[in-house]
Amino acid sequence: xxxxxxxxxxxxxxxxxxxxxxxxxPELQFLINVGPLRPTGSFLQRDCYFSIFPVILPTHDKxxxxxxxxxxxxxxxxxxxxxxxxxxxxxxxxxxxxxxxPSCRVTTSGPTADPQKVNSIGVAAHICAAAPGGPRxxxxxxxxxxxxxxxxxxLCASCSTDIDRDPNRFDEDTLYRWxxxxxxxxxxxxxKKLPDKKDAIDTVAAALTGLPTTFIPNxxxxxxxxxxxxxxxxxxxxxxTASYQDKCTNFLIQARENVQGKLQIEKEFGQExxxxxxxxxxxxxxxEIDSSAIKMTGSKLFEELHTDKKGxxxxxxxxxxxxxxxxxxxxxxxxxFFLDDLVGEIIVGRDSxxxxxxxxxxxxxxxxxxxxxxxxxxxxxxSMVVDFNCWNGKSVxxxxxxxxxxxxxxxxVEQKWQLFTKFEIEGKEIYSNKSPNFSxxxxxxxxxxxxxxxxxxxxxxxxxxxxxxxxxxxEYIPELHALLSDIxxxxxxxxxxxxxxxxxxxCAITADKQLHNINTLYNATEAASITIKQRAHTEVEIFxxxxxxxxxxxxxxxxxxxxxxxxxxIKPNQDCHIEWVPExxxxxxxxxxx
Numbered sequence: 001x002x003x004x005x006x007x008x009x010x011x012x013x014x015x016x017x018x019x020x021x022x023x024x025x026p027e028l029q030f031l032i033n034v035g036p037l038r039p040t041g042s043f044l045q046r047d048c049y050f051s052i053f054p055v056i057l058p059t060h061d062k063x064x065x066x067x068x069x070x071x072x073x074x075x076x077x078x079x080x081x082x083x084x085x086x087x088x089x090x091x092x093x094x095x096x097x098x099x100x101x102p103s104c105r106v107t108t109s110g111p112t113a114d115p116q117k118v119n120s121i122g123v124a125a126h127i128c129a130a131a132p133g134g135p136r137x138x139x140x141x142x143x144x145x146x147x148x149x150x151x152x153x154x155l156c157a158s159c160s161t162d163i164d165r166d167p168n169r170f171d172e173d174t175l176y177r178w179x180x181x182x183x184x185x186x187x188x189x190x191x192k193k194l195p196d197k198k199d200a201i202d203t204v205a206a207a208l209t210g211l212p213t214t215f216i217p218n219x220x221x222x223x224x225x226x227x228x229x230x231x232x233x234x235x236x237x238x239x240x241t242a243s244y245q246d247k248c249t250n251f252l253i254q255a256r257e258n259v260q261g262k263l264q265i266e267k268e269f270g271q272e273x274x275x276x277x278x279x280x281x282x283x284x285x286x287x288e289i290d291s292s293a294i295k296m297t298g299s300k301l302f303e304e305l306h307t308d309k310k311g312x313x314x315x316x317x318x319x320x321x322x323x324x325x326x327x328x329x330x331x332x333x334x335x336x337f338f339l340d341d342l343v344g345e346i347i348v349g350r351d352s353x354x355x356x357x358x359x360x361x362x363x364x365x366x367x368x369x370x371x372x373x374x375x376x377x378x379x380x381x382x383s384m385v386v387d388f389n390c391w392n393g394k395s396v397x398x399x400x401x402x403x404x405x406x407x408x409x410x411x412x413v414e415q416k417w418q419l420f421t422k423f424e425i426e427g428k429e430i431y432s433n434k435s436p437n438f439s440x441x442x443x444x445x446x447x448x449x450x451x452x453x454x455x456x457x458x459x460x461x462x463x464x465x466x467x468x469x470x471x472x473x474x475e476y477i478p479e480l481h482a483l484l485s486d487i488x489x490x491x492x493x494x495x496x497x498x499x500x501x502x503x504x505x506x507c508a509i510t511a512d513k514q515l516h517n518i519n520t521l522y523n524a525t526e527a528a529s530i531t532i533k534q535r536a537h538t539e540v541e542i543f544x545x546x547x548x549x550x551x552x553x554x555x556x557x558x559x560x561x562x563x564x565x566x567x568x569x570i571k572p573n574q575d576c577h578i579e580w581v582p583e584x585x586x587x588x589x590x591x592x593x594x
Contacts, residue, residue: 092109100178283351291313325422365385392470412444502582519567531553533553560583563577563578
């Protein structure tokens with residue numbers, strides 16, 4: 001092996017190295033890529049390793065010249081735009097003195113036997129060549145750009161040689177990806193303990209026994225990284241991200257380049273796959289199907305992942321961007337209520353676009369799908385969902401974000417505050433406007449009723465000093481809702497109702513033998529005060545547990561009786577139905593029966 005500096009014969013502008021090598025000799029095929037095209041009189045400087053074999057010059061007598069082992073120092077070239085020592089040092093430090101090749105990452109410096117010296121195998125390589133004719137040279141770059149740190153990558157000596165010998169494989173984009181990934185890893189590893197040999201032993205012991213010998217904080221991360229690296233080695237054309245969440249292993253596969261492969265769909269899943277694929281193209285909806293429905297060929301990676309058919313196969317649209325939907329409410333007095341930003345993404349299909357965003361730790365979800373159109377939208381279809389399951393097992397006194405979510409729907413649906421919205425994509429405002437009045441839609445009203453019901457349950461339990469665990473599997477009972485509302489009025493000190501808040505009450509009175517009680521009420525001309533009391537406490541089931549609610553009394557200060565039945569047909573001991581109609585100045589006082 002030898003390091004050489006060579007100067008080839010002068011070439012004209014349209015002459016290549018291929019004209020100087022007889023390609024009929026198979027032994028010389030390895031020499032074809034030794035020298036690039038050069039302008040006339042240019043100086044070729046190469047730093048490479050080569051195997052010794054004869055070179056045949058194209059002379060009439062076919063003279064053969066044998067090169068022996070030799071070493072020559074690199075000649076200086078004034079046309080090179082080299083890095084400064086400061087730039088070289090920064091390139092080295094920004095990747096923690098490691099090779100930036102993700103499949104290498106060796107440490108590039110260490111001590112020598114002489115305590116005054118350092119053994120370095122690192123090279124500050126140019127991504128785009130420093131001089132004309134070099135690998136990945138770009139004539140459009142200025143000298144300052146070629147010698148700038150952005151055009152440099154720190155590699156070990158072996159990898160730096162490899163990238164220059166095969167510039168087509170190691171193109172500019174690949175090297176920039178290496179550099180960015182190496183700097184990202186250096187940032188993540190900054191201030192963290194390097195892996196110890198004992199960690200590897202403990203990990204193996206845990207794998208064999210099923211029990212860890214010690215707590216390893218990054219054990220899960222290490223397993224995911226190891227799985228990722230093993231899969232990427234099967235096909236380096238893909239970048240893989242592994243994660244473990246909600247008792248499910250997830251692999252995100254992203255192609256680094258265009259990859260050809262075949263996807264074969266099992267017959268019984270053909271129609272399902274076709275329908276979902278059409279939805280993916282038209283609307284950007286994620287295609288999700290049982291992994292047993294497909295068979296992939298064209299990559300060892302696909303074949304390896306497909307060995308276990310127990311899973312879900314997904315294809316996601318790449319036409320998606322981060323987006324935010326903002327909501328706030330304003331009343332007639334210009335009071336403002338801000339809801340948290342709903343953070344998500346917009347996905348674009350051929351026929352429509354859609355958005356789905358969440359707030360309050362994914363408890364509240366807002367989504368919509370709209371067709372592509374140049375005309376103003378006449379209808380706006382959306383969905384708002386509250387995930388009640390997230391509060392399961394929580395104390396009713398500590399249900400995070402519930403109060404703010406309830407207040408928003410109470411102001412919007414019940415109190416009719418005006419809704420304003422703003423939609424942003426990657427921080428750029430797309431639209432901002434006053435929304436149409438859709439607070440009366442059935443779905444929103446039903447959602448509000450559920451929230452109101454839970455709110456009353458929470459407040460009444462708090463008033464009764466009872467703490468229960470929330471259970472989303474509750475049953476809505478209208479009669480209980482009304483009783484809870486009355487107890488909440490007592491608890492909040494709002495237990496006196498005016499006439500316009502009072503509902504007409506009704507009851508049944510049993511006629512006496514001479515019908516005196518019926519006739520007295522029928523002939524009454526003055527309004528009277530009546531009291532209606534519950535006879536006993538009420539036992540109800542709340543969140544799966546029995547709770548006793550107090551008996552309630554209702555005092556109506558000025559009401560008149562109104563007979564529902566025809567009194568001429570009433571007989572003794574027969575029930576007669578009466579409605580109590582409140583006067584304009586009537587009040588209803590709700591209280592606990594003592």
